[in-house]
Amino acid sequence: MAMTRSFIDLLIPTRGLIINVASISALVPYVFGSVYASSKAAICSYSRTLRQELRPFGVRVQVVMAGAVQSNISANTAKTRVLPSNSLYARVRHLYEARQGYSQSRASGSLPTDVFARKAVDKALANEASPFWRGWFGRPDWLYFGGMTRLLWWGSLLGEWVTDLGAWRVFRLGEMETVVKVEAAAAKKSEKLQ
Numbered sequence: 644m645a646m647t648r649s650f651i652d653l654l655i656p657t658r659g660l661i662i663n664v665a666s667i668s669a670l671v672p673y674v675f676g677s678v679y680a681s682s683k684a685a686i687c688s689y690s691r692t693l694r695q696e697l698r699p700f701g702v703r704v705q706v707v708m709a710g711a712v713q714s715n716i717s718a719n720t721a722k723t724r725v726l727p728s729n730s731l732y733a734r735v736r737h738l739y740e741a742r743q744g745y746s747q748s749r750a751s752g753s754l755p756t757d758v759f760a761r762k763a764v765d766k767a768l769a770n771e772a773s774p775f776w777r778g779w780f781g782r783p784d785w786l787y788f789g790g791m792t793r794l795l796w797w798g799s800l801l802g803e804w805v806t807d808l809g810a811w812r813v814f815r816l817g818e819m820e821t822v823v824k825v826e827a828a829a830a831k832k833s834e835k836l837q
Contacts, residue, residue, distance in 0.1 A: 647693065651702075658701035660782070662767055663690045667710045667792050670799045672810040675732070675742045694784065703771075705782065707763050708796075710789025711746040711753040734826070735819045742814055752790030762788050 647654075647661060654661065668676060669684040687706060694704035726732060726739050747753055769782040787796055798805040811817065 644689065651697075654697075654702045655700045659703075660767060661690075661693065661697075661702065661704045662707060662763075663704065664707045664709055665690070667708050667787070667789070667795045669708070671795050671806040674810050674814040674816065675739055703782070703784075705767060705784055705786065707786045707788065708792060709759070710787070710792035710795070712759045712789045713747060713753045713755050732819070734822050738815055738818060745814075746790075754789045759788050762786075 650659075653659070663686050665686040666673075666680070666683040668680040669687045673680040687708075690704050690706045697704060724743055726736055732739050763786060766782060766786050771782055774784075787793065795806065795809075798809060
């Protein structure tokens with residue numbers, strides 16, 4: 644936002660392009676990543692509004708909805724993302740830890756960084772087209788690149804229940820539900836014995 648404010652006087656006369664990188668996690672449940680996902684949803688909302696505000700000046704705003712892309716995100720956050728011992732999820736620490744590296748796994752279809760960057764740059768440099776045709780020809784307002792983006796985009800169109808069910812299964816949250824039920828039954832039994 645600060646960069647946009649700083650460069651707007653240069654962007655308007657050149658009819659420039661602002662590119663904001665968000666994430667498909669803005670559309671789907673990114674289990675154990677709600678803060679990250681909400682920050683990406685905020686980027687989408689900001690970009691959508693900014694697109695309308697700058698449209699009269701001829702400045703375009705493009706959003707890259709990144710899916711799984713090979714990066715150092717897991718290595719860089721492994722030390723800072725430690726599950727506290729008093730966390731609700733401590734009982735399923737293995738699920739939390741498995742999710743931390745999911746975007747880098749083969750299961751996510753993680754896209755190599757150079758391929759992701761090339762696709763994003765190619766689309767950003769594409770010819771301008773009328774708003775109706777942008778999605779098919781020219782420079783689109785929304786770019787979906789990276790592992791799982793097509794699947795998750797289609798899932799989000801079908802309804803929230805589809806992406807909720809997918810997250811439930813992929814991140815094995817049924818295991819947590821079972822643990823919670825077993826603990827509740829044990830607590831109830833313990834109460835009866837007292």
